[in-house]
Amino acid sequence: MTLILRAGPAPTPPPSTSCSPSCSHPTRAPPRQTTPPQDPSTPQNDSENRTPPPPPPTLPTLPPELQSLITAHLSYPDALSLKHTNRHFFQTTDTGVRLKVAWLLERRAQRLACPSCGRGCDLASDLRFCRGGVARVIRRRRMHGECESRAGLGWT
Numbered sequence: 001m002t003l004i005l006r007a008g009p010a011p012t013p014p015p016s017t018s019c020s021p022s023c024s025h026p027t028r029a030p031p032r033q034t035t036p037p038q039d040p041s042t043p044q045n046d047s048e049n050r051t052p053p054p055p056p057p058t059l060p061t062l063p064p065e066l067q068s069l070i071t072a073h074l075s076y077p078d079a080l081s082l083k084h085t086n087r088h089f090f091q092t093t094d095t096g097v098r099l100k101v102a103w104l105l106e107r108r109a110q111r112l113a114c115p116s117c118g119r120g121c122d123l124a125s126d127l128r129f130c131r132g133g134v135a136r137v138i139r140r141r142r143m144h145g146e147c148e149s150r151a152g153l154g155w156t
Contacts, residue, residue: 060086060088064092067092068092071089071092071093071094072094074093075099075102075103075106076095076099076100076102076103077103077137077138077141078141079093079094079095079099080095080126080130080138081138081142083095083126095126097123100123100129101123113133114133115133115136115137
C-alpha cells in the first residue's frame with residue numbers, strides 16, 4: 001500500500017453539530033456565508049444578479065373573472081371581433097341583443113349610419129344581424145375609418 005502526501009493545508013473536517021445522539025446541550029449552527037464587502041466607489045452590476053421580469057399578462061392568460069369584466073366594456077363590433085379570435089372567447093364573449101341595441105343607440109347618438117338601413121334589424125343571431133352593413137362597419141373600424149374627432153368621445 002502506497003501513501004501519497006500532498007503539499008498544502010490539510011482539509012478541515014466539517015464542524016460537528018452534536019456530540020452524540022444522547023447529548024442534551026444545544027447544537028452549534030453551521031457557519032454563516034457572508035459576501036465580501038464591496039467598495040462603495042465601484043458601481044455595482046445588478047443586471048447580472050437579477051432575473052428577467054415576468055412577461056406582462058395578456059388577455060388569454062387572465063382569470064376568467066377579469067376577462068368577463070373586460071369584455072363587458074366592449075362595444076358590439078369589438079366583442080364580435082374578440083369572439084371570433086378563438087374557441088375560448090367564442091364561448092365566453094357575450095354578443096347578445098342588449099349589446100346590439102346599445103351599439104345601435106350609440107351609433108345613432110353619434111349620427112353614424114345604421115348598418116341595417118332600409119331593412120329591419122334582425123337581432124336573433126350574429127349572422128343575421130351582420131348581414132349587410134355590419135361587416136363593412138367592422139372592416140372600417142379595423143382600419144380606424146371611424147376614429148375621428150367627435151364630441152363626447154374624448155378624442156381631440
